[in-house]
Amino acid sequence: MARISVLLPVYNVQAYVAEAIASIQAQTISDLDIVIVDDGSTDGTLQIVERIAAGDPRILIVRANRNLGLPSALNLGLSYCRAPFIARMDGDDIALSTRLEKQLRFLEENPGIVLVGCATRAIDRHGNPILGLGISRKPTGDEEVARTALVASPCLHIWLARAELYRTLGGYRELPVAEDYDFLLRALTAGYRITNLAEPLMLIRTRPGNLSSRLEQRKAHYYIAKLYRERRHNGRDSFTPKSYEMAVRCGRLEDGAYRLATRCARSALRGHNRVLRILLLAFSAALSPWQARYFLDRVRFKLALRTAADVS
Secondary structure, eight states: OOSEEEEEEESSOTTTHHHHHHHHHTOSOOOEEEEEEEOOOSSSHHHHHHHHHTTOTTEEEEEOSSOOOHHHHHHHHHTTOOSSEEEEOOTTOEEOTTHHHHHHHHHHHOTTOOEEEEEEEEEOTTSOBOTTTOEEOOOOSHHHHHHHTTTSOSSOSOOEEEHHHHHHHTSOOSOTTOHHHHHHHHHHHTTOOEEEEEEEEEEEEOOTTSSTTOHHHHHHHHHHHHHHHHHHHHSSOOOOHHHHHHHHOOOHHHHHHHHHHHHHHHHHHHOOOHHHHHHHHHHHHHHOHHHHHHHHHHHHHHHHHHHHHHHO
16 A cells, blocks of 8 residues: 555646646655546546556546536545545645655654645746745644634645544535635644644646635635634534535625736735835725735734744
8 A cells, every 4th residue: 555645636737737747756755646536627637647647557547527626526536545644736736856755754753743734835827936925834833823723724735644634524525715724624623733844845836717816715714714713612613505605605896806906916926116016915905805804814824923933
C-alpha cells in the first residue's frame, strides 16, 4: 500500500493539468498513488490525464458521468484513497518537489496533529508570480489557528491529512466553493489539531474562471463561520442545502458591484503608485460592502498572526 494518496479533482483544466500532475510525479517521496477524479470535463482534460496515466501505474482515473460539483467529486475520489495519509490539490496547482516529503515528516513527528497545510505563492494563468501578493502565510500553531479561524480559512486546500480524519467527519458536505473551510472548522469542532508549515511549498494559480473571488464564496465563508458558532454553542449546526442556497444567493446588481470591486482591488495590488493603490482600494470598498468586509477580515487576520508571533 502507498504511504500517501493524492486526491486530485479536475474539471476543464486542459491548459494546466499536465503541469499539476507532473509536479506530483516529481515529488521527492515516491511512495504514493494519485487518484484523479475527472468531474465530467467537456474539454481535453480527460484525454490528457489518460495519456499521462498510461505511463504511470500509480495513477487511478475515476470518471464521473456528469459534472457532480467539487464536494461530490472529492467524496467520490475519497472512496478510492487507500493510503493512511491523503493529500489534496487542484488541477491547476503546482506542488514544489519537497512538499509531500516535508508535510509527511511533520505529521509523523507530531502524532497529535491530524492535518498540515503550508504557505503558498500566487501565480497567474501563465505561471508567473503575481506582483504585490508574495507569500501567503497561514497560521502555524494552535493559538494562531484559534485566533484566525473565523476570519480566514486555517489552511488552503493543499494539505496532507491523516485518513482517519476523513472517516470521522464523513468527508465533505455539499457546500460548493467553501467545502474545504467547512471541513476544517468541523475538524476543529471535533477537537482535532491542525496547522501549517511556514515554508511556501505550493504555487496557487489565480485565473479567470476559477472560484477564488466569487461573491458566492465570500457569503459562504460567513455562513460556515455561523455554523461553527452554532456547533460550539449547541453541539450541532443548522446546515441544510436549502439554507446554504439562501445564504449565498446573489442579486445581479450586487454581484456586478462585487466583480467591479474585485477588479479594482486586483489593479491596486498590481500597481506601483502608492496613492493610486490607496484610491483604488477605497473605491473597491465603497463599491461593495462584501469587499469592504473582506478587507477588514484581512486586516484582522494579519493582526492576529502578528499578535500570536509577538506573544510567542
